[in-house]
Amino acid sequence: MPGDDGYQHDLLVIGGGGAGLRAAIAAAEESNRLSIAVLSKVYPMRSHTVSAEGGTAAVMRENDSLDTHAKDTIFGSDFLADQDVVEVFVKEAPGEVIRLEHWGCPWSRDPDGRVSVRPFGGMTVNRTLYAADKTGFHMLHALFQTSLKYERITRYDEWFATSLLLEDGKVCGVTALNLHDGQMRPIVAKAVIMCTGGAGRIFPFTTNAAIKTGDGMALAYRAGVALKDMEFVQYHPTGLPGTGILITEAARGEGGHLKNKDGYRYLQDYGLGPPTDTPVHRKMELGPRDILSRCHIQEHQKGRTFDGPDGHYVHLDLRHLGEKLIDKNLPFVRELARNYVGIDPVHEPIPVRPVVHYMMGGISTDITGKTSLDGLYAAGEAACVSINGANRLGSNSLTELLVFGARAGRAAARHALERPTLRSNPLAQLASDERRRLDQRFLRADGREKIADIREEMQKAMESGCGIYRDRATMEGTCQTLRKLRERFAHISLADKDAIFNTELIAALELECTLDVAETVARSALAREESRGSHTRTDFPKRDDARFLKHSLAYRTPDGPRIEYLPATITRWPPEERKY
Amino acid sequence: MTEETMTLEVTRYRPGHDREPRTESFTVPYRKDWVVLDALNHIKDRIDGTLSYRWSCRMGVCGSCGMMVNGVPKLTCAAFLRDYRPGPIRVGPLANFPVIRDLVIALDDFMEKLRRVKPWIIRAVEKPVADGEYLQTPAQLDAYKQFSMCINCMLCYAACPVYGLEPAFVGPAAIALAYRYNLDSRDEGYRLREPVLSEAVGVWECTFVGECSVVCPKGVDPAAAIQRSKLAGATDWLLSMIMPWGGRR
Amino acid sequence: MTVPRVERPGLYYPKLPATWWLRNANYFRFMLRELSSVFIALFLVVFLIQLHRLPQGPGAYAAYLETLRAPGWIIFHVLALAFALYHSVTWFNLTGVVQVVHLGERQVPPRLVVGASFALWAVVSVVLLWFLLRG
Ligand SMILES: Cc1cc2nc3c(=O)[nH]c(=O)nc-3n(C[C@H](O)[C@H](O)[C@H](O)COP(=O)(O)OP(=O)(O)OC[C@H]3O[C@@H](n4cnc5c(N)ncnc54)[C@H](O)[C@@H]3O)c2cc1C
Ligand code: SF4
Ligand code: FES
Numbered sequence A: 001m002p003g004d005d006g007y008q009h010d011l012l013v014i015g016g017g018g019a020g021l022r023a024a025i026a027a028a029e030e031s032n033r034l035s036i037a038v039l040s041k042v043y044p045m046r047s048h049t050v051s052a053e054g055g056t057a058a059v060m061r062e063n064d065s066l067d068t069h070a071k072d073t074i075f076g077s078d079f080l081a082d083q084d085v086v087e088v089f090v091k092e093a094p095g096e097v098i099r100l101e102h103w104g105c106p107w108s109r110d111p112d113g114r115v116s117v118r119p120f121g122g123m124t125v126n127r128t129l130y131a132a133d134k135t136g137f138h139m140l141h142a143l144f145q146t147s148l149k150y151e152r153i154t155r156y157d158e159w160f161a162t163s164l165l166l167e168d169g170k171v172c173g174v175t176a177l178n179l180h181d182g183q184m185r186p187i188v189a190k191a192v193i194m195c196t197g198g199a200g201r202i203f204p205f206t207t208n209a210a211i212k213t214g215d216g217m218a219l220a221y222r223a224g225v226a227l228k229d230m231e232f233v234q235y236h237p238t239g240l241p242g243t244g245i246l247i248t249e250a251a252r253g254e255g256g257h258l259k260n261k262d263g264y265r266y267l268q269d270y271g272l273g274p275p276t277d278t279p280v281h282r283k284m285e286l287g288p289r290d291i292l293s294r295c296h297i298q299e300h301q302k303g304r305t306f307d308g309p310d311g312h313y314v315h316l317d318l319r320h321l322g323e324k325l326i327d328k329n330l331p332f333v334r335e336l337a338r339n340y341v342g343i344d345p346v347h348e349p350i351p352v353r354p355v356v357h358y359m360m361g362g363i364s365t366d367i368t369g370k371t372s373l374d375g376l377y378a379a380g381e382a383a384c385v386s387i388n389g390a391n392r393l394g395s396n397s398l399t400e401l402l403v404f405g406a407r408a409g410r411a412a413a414r415h416a417l418e419r420p421t422l423r424s425n426p427l428a429q430l431a432s433d434e435r436r437r438l439d440q441r442f443l444r445a446d447g448r449e450k451i452a453d454i455r456e457e458m459q460k461a462m463e464s465g466c467g468i469y470r471d472r473a474t475m476e477g478t479c480q481t482l483r484k485l486r487e488r489f490a491h492i493s494l495a496d497k498d499a500i501f502n503t504e505l506i507a508a509l510e511l512e513c514t515l516d517v518a519e520t521v522a523r524s525a526l527a528r529e530e531s532r533g534s535h536t537r538t539d540f541p542k543r544d545d546a547r548f549l550k551h552s553l554a555y556r557t558p559d560g561p562r563i564e565y566l567p568a569t570i571t572r573w574p575p576e577e578r579k580y
Numbered sequence B: 001m002t003e004e005t006m007t008l009e010v011t012r013y014r015p016g017h018d019r020e021p022r023t024e025s026f027t028v029p030y031r032k033d034w035v036v037l038d039a040l041n042h043i044k045d046r047i048d049g050t051l052s053y054r055w056s057c058r059m060g061v062c063g064s065c066g067m068m069v070n071g072v073p074k075l076t077c078a079a080f081l082r083d084y085r086p087g088p089i090r091v092g093p094l095a096n097f098p099v100i101r102d103l104v105i106a107l108d109d110f111m112e113k114l115r116r117v118k119p120w121i122i123r124a125v126e127k128p129v130a131d132g133e134y135l136q137t138p139a140q141l142d143a144y145k146q147f148s149m150c151i152n153c154m155l156c157y158a159a160c161p162v163y164g165l166e167p168a169f170v171g172p173a174a175i176a177l178a179y180r181y182n183l184d185s186r187d188e189g190y191r192l193r194e195p196v197l198s199e200a201v202g203v204w205e206c207t208f209v210g211e212c213s214v215v216c217p218k219g220v221d222p223a224a225a226i227q228r229s230k231l232a233g234a235t236d237w238l239l240s241m242i243m244p245w246g247g248r249r
Numbered sequence C: 001m002t003v004p005r006v007e008r009p010g011l012y013y014p015k016l017p018a019t020w021w022l023r024n025a026n027y028f029r030f031m032l033r034e035l036s037s038v039f040i041a042l043f044l045v046v047f048l049i050q051l052h053r054l055p056q057g058p059g060a061y062a063a064y065l066e067t068l069r070a071p072g073w074i075i076f077h078v079l080a081l082a083f084a085l086y087h088s089v090t091w092f093n094l095t096g097v098v099q100v101v102h103l104g105e106r107q108v109p110p111r112l113v114v115g116a117s118f119a120l121w122a123v124v125s126v127v128l129l130w131f132l133l134r135g
Helices: A018-029 A064-074 A085-104 A135-145 A215-222 A268-272 A289-301 A319-329 A331-341 A398-417 A425-443 A453-463 A474-490 A505-528 B036-046 B107-115 B138-148 B157-158 B163-167 B172-183 B192-200 B213-216 B222-242 C024-054 C058-068 C071-098 C110-132
Strands: A008-016 A036-040 A153-157 A161-169 A168-176 A182-194 A234-237 A257-259 A307-308 A311-317 A350-361 A362-365 A376-378 A550-555 A562-567 B005-012 B024-031 B066-069 B072-075 B089-092 B099-101
Touching: A008 A018, A008 A168, A008 A398, A018 A036, A018 A135, A018 A153, A018 A398, A036 A161, A085 A135, A085 A398, A135 A398, A161 A182, A161 A215, A161 A425, A161 A505, A168 A505, A182 A215, A182 A398, A182 A425, A215 A362, A215 A505, A234 A289, A257 A268, A268 A289, A289 A311, A289 A350, A289 B036, A289 B192, A319 A331, A319 B163, A331 A350, A350 B138, A376 A398, A376 B172, A425 A505, A453 A474, A453 A505, A453 B036, A474 A505, A505 A562, A562 B192, B005 B036, B024 B036, B036 B089, B066 B157, B066 B213, B072 B157, B072 B213, B107 B172, B138 B172, B157 B172, B157 B213, B172 B192, B172 B222, B213 B222, B213 C024, B222 C071, C024 C071, C058 C071, C071 C110
Parallel strands: A008 A036, A008 A182, A036 A153, A182 A376, B005 B089
Antiparallel strands: A161 A168, A168 A182, A234 A350, A257 A311, A307 A311, A311 A350, A550 A562, B005 B024, B066 B072, B066 B089
């Protein structure tokens, strides 16, 4: 680790997940003159990319084409994806997954030695590469281990970025808290890439890890960058009740069935039929996630779901697939079901229910990963480059990390090469200001509010107002609650005043971030008076292209987010009704 | 009906204040579907906010939450309270590692060792991406797959008395990962990894206690990787002694 | 040869207590296995002395054999035999872990490898016994 004055780099990546590591490697390959750093609040291999299970999409076979992948993605996005970006995405995807193959990712293989592809929700052909059902785990470890090869990549493991450093309207680094000694330091860089992942933790019931608190989104938002399309929150139809642990879509891709309490494959009642024994692309269980999650709720309203201590659920039945196939392609599903609900999917159906999974929205970037703030880039789930629009197709996100991680890495590298060296003295001043802010706010303050209380109330408010079905009245309630929670947060009290490994302080900082992000979600949702993709309003049940074929942009103001709009880019696929 | 409870005896260590770790007891509600990590989160949220530990995915795949549970290294997100009834449950930091605070251990040592074994694909000539993937049959994949399942949770190091006595020992997970790349049909880096593995604190330090493989939550079997590396190294050495053109690869 | 690790201030460095091998059954079995080599080594020394006596004439050899008939020596030999067996059994059990055997594309299950090793051991022992007891 560099010395006291040595926290200076050309390029700084915040986040050691799939996007961050891909960006760092891309930058290292772009130029060997750059000093690159990856700063992450957890060791990179702990990042949440590790828990992605199902797979990553790219056109790999003769029966597939870039245009079909693009069309599926745009259709899935309910036409809110930017089509120029999608075209770049599908074009660069195959090269990226092959590069990862060259870096050692253990993709599952066909007998002839080629990488295998499986069906996934909303895709018209088999194009999802996988490493059994631990795709994200293998991708992350392959990326991380490959990154170790580059001596020029410095790592700051278990450092928490607390704010962006700005000078003359340009980003020139971050302030970050080293968990190991509790010191706040300025880390100076000519370009910063935010790869901090999603924010599922604004909801109570999510597949997302504890670290997914939208920090990078909040940091960019506070620095004046817009958060785009935040109202689009993806529910995954098959999480385990209670824990929210994900049962991957690959379980349905392999042929699993969703059944209600009468053992009936209910999806056929919602226009997704006819039911067939072998899975048919985009039909039944392979429909897109937003639609499947809504079907679950409707099924519940008809009283045809099971009731358990952790709420209503349906059955995901894999029994007919047989033990051999389950062990070969879905071993982790079996392990998770056995451990966490005590059910062996070879012999019993798995209880599942919709669960918050993914944020389509994020830091608004252009096609290269650049944001509106000079020197700031973003990629991965933290960013919104707009390939996902109103609903992401499963397995597009891991590919997004690679394609746009690499793009942001290259663009930021070029930017850093052109920019003159920064002076770090005034920035040190900014860092000590930030230290003082934290001290006063958290360590010296004697409040009475508890972190856990505010967090729980925020999550409850988000679930009631910004769940699968939304309406004006409840959303307004949610917005008010969030404002009040923000006031209460000012009176927070911490029991832990120590410097070293103060995880309570980190929890407070994360809570502050989630409060910001939650508010952008709720306000953007309230303003979008239509139903599109994952955003379903009972008071505006139709898609309204005339008014809302555009992205929402949430800007920070002292009284909460201000919402503006930006037209979606349409190139070759004019909007049509989205029917499966 | 009074709520059922369970007691956790948690090791605490506050740097700069404690000279040695001490134990503190907490009573938490007992829930049949709770894991030890849920109990720790309950303590942190509701009883004592100063308790420090790592966790993230709570689905047994990120490798953050390893601790000693009743003296055995475990992922606390996969250790159910119901299996330790009626308690108390002793929860401590992973053995053999320096402790930073409470249940948080230092793992920079492992990170350094991991880099030293060169856990990446090494080739004399790299294939251009435009030429597509390297072909690899399912059997070639199976040859190393098991050793690629390591989540770096460090349970094996906590179970290894050799590591406890000789902290320089490269150790189970790092060797398993080196071996994983050696076995990969796409890799040609055996020669470069061999010196690290065959040094005194490499594979030969291992006396085959075998406990690493017992505690490994992912079935990696690092002990097998170490013994097989020994065998490969020894055969290699023998061949180099008797054959003029040296050993394999 | 190994450099002592530099201890950083603030961290607590645990020490492995001398009784670590009493902590779990696996550690204990491991210690037994290590201990078994001591007995095997001692037995070999005794055996070497015996061989050494052979050229010194039948008298010296017989006298040595007589000493070995003492109860203490018998107990020692029974112990050494037990440890040798323990060592061999654990050793053969490990073959399954260490030696990966392939038949064509398929890996032979480790249990089979262990089984085969034991079978081979048995065959060799029987042949040896037959050889020794024949006369
Ligand atoms: C259970 C699950 C299964 C999934 N399965 C699939 C799938 O099969 N296919 C698919 O395409 N997608 C899948 N996804 C989605 C996909 O995995 C994620 O969108 C993606 O991994 C996000 O990667 P990332 O690099 O953007 O962020 P992450 O991997 O979340 O990494 C974020 C990084 O930022 C760091 N960080 C955050 N805040 C700070 C801070 N304040 N200071 C310093 N560092 C910080 C973290 O330490 C971490 O290193 C799944 C998601 C989940 C939750
Ligand atoms: S080998 Fe097993 S126990 Fe050791 S770090 Fe890897 S997963 Fe954990
Ligand atoms: S919290 Fe990730 S492995 Fe336990």
